[in-house]
Amino acid sequence: MNIDLSNRRAVVSGSTAGIGLAIAKGLARAGAEVVINGRTQARVDEALTSLHEAIPQARLSGVAADLGSAEGIEAFVAQIPETDILVNNLGIFEPKPFFDIPDADWLRFFDVNVMSGVRLSRHYAQGMRDRGWGRVLFLSSESGLQIPPEMVHYGVTKTAQLAVSRGLAETLAGTGVTVNAVLPGPTRSEGVGEFFAKMAAEQGVSLDEMERNFIAEHRPTSLIKRLATVDEVANLVIYLASEQASATTGASLRVDGGVTRSIA
Template identity: 75%
Template sequence: MQIDLSNRSAIVTGSTAGIGLAIATGLAKAGASVVITGRTQARVDEAIAAVRKVASDAKISGVAADLGTAEGGAALIAAVPQTDILVNNLGIFEPRDFFEIDDAEWSRFFDVNVISGVRLSRHYAKGMAERGWGRVQFISSESSIQTPPEMVHYGVTKTAQLAVSRGLAEVLAGTGVTVNAVLPGPTLSEGVSEFFGKIAKNEGKTQEQVEREFIQTHRPTSLIKRLLSVDEVANVSVFLASEEASGTTGASFRVDGGVARLIL
């Protein structure tokens, strides 16, 4: 299968690193005109340069804005009024004792992980429907279907993304716009790597040891017995953005290495 997105435009939120950057790179390699987003111009510029290192002819640009706020969302929409593909990847996570998570932190997680995607989908999906073609994705998590006790607030926001994704797919029935969710398992993104690196330093272990112990202790049901790479997640996102995925909407795709013990 040859995925060709040369006539399509895409926005990937939270794409200066990790899964978002891998998705932006994959879409650019498939020929799409991609907009990278991040909170600072310096980070956006670095990400654009990183994509061009592996895809010198990439059609790529960037917008610096804090999409966890209404002002940031408005800034992106003003700079890029329409797109064919919207990947709502922006997200934050932090292990935290449930009893120490106050109202403000719950609100912050919802603003960044849920409302940012709602806000952008409300604008961009309407234009997609009017044009008769579009792809909307929410990068959720396996934590959406098995809430992690070490960060309940994160899991709840990821579950909310699934509800938004399915509901929006219902709203857009028959328009030519598909809406799907991607559920990565534990993935070795820059943020996760940094997190494990700190643990390794504090415990006098190698990072590889910490990663293995995490899988054994916290995700023992993993069938691949390792963390995923960002490219493994991006590959699914790129497929869902393509014409070849035209028959798939309202669905949730697990890229979790078999962590969730489900048959659906």
């Protein structure tokens, strides 16, 4: 399959590291003009440098903006008024017992994980509809199907993304714009790596052992028995952003290593 996105522009929120950066790299390799995003100019510049080193011919730009706020979205879209592909990747997570999660955390998680995608999609999908082609993607999680008791607030936001994705797909039926959600499982991203490294140091074990223990204890239904790589997640996103995925919309597609015990 030859995925050619050379006539498309893509916006990837939260793309200076981890899954977002891998998605940006994959889209750039497929020929898309890619706009990356992070909260600080330093992080954006660092990501752009790494992408240019990996793909010298890439067409790249970056915008520093906090997309977890309405003001940040407004500043971002003022610089990038339209796009053909929108990847709502921005997200935060934090293990915390349910009874210790204050209102402020619930609201912060909802603003960053849900409202960032709502606001960006509300702006960009209208232009896609008017032009008769577009791709909107939400990075949800298997935690949206199997709410993790160690971070209920995170799981709830990931479930909300599935509802927004399906509702927007229904809204854009017949327009040439597809909307889908991708559900990664445990993935070796920058944030997860830092989290595991901290736990490994506290427990006096290696990082590899920490990851194996986590899968065995917290995700025992995993069929690959390991964390996924960011590139494995990005590969599915690149396909869904392509011309070849034109009949896939309104779907929730898992790249969770088989963690979710379901055949549908």
